[in-house]
Amino acid sequence: MKNLILVVALFFIGFSAQAQVKKNKNAKHEIAVSGNCEQCQIRIQNAAYLVRGVKSAIWSVETNQLSLILNEEKTTITDVKKAVAKAGHDVDEFKTDDQTYENLPGCCQYERK
Secondary structure (H helix, E strand, O other): HHHHHHHHHHHHHHHHHHHHOOOEEEEEEEEOOOOOOOOHHHHHHHHOOOOOEEEEEEEOOOOOEEEEEEEOOOOOOHHHHHHHHHOOOEEOOOOOOOHHHHOOOHHHHHOOO
């Protein structure tokens, strides 16, 4: 009988611990994204918005920072970084491929690190 009570107690403790790992529906993130101008801004923001779960994406020309609000139940910051890199703009972990970078307009070809 003691073993049964112990098993039931551990079972409920396991479920309650799992329930506490709740994802944030309005997570705020800032990431550095390479770019130069308003055309870059439109391209970067559009790439971010194409990721399901992104609620807000604002890229600053002056600071090269992309401010995001996203639903972590639907996406991750890594998904957004990959989408922005695929659109032609380097982020910390992911770099765009050379062909995509070369296809950017001249004003959008930032200095690559």
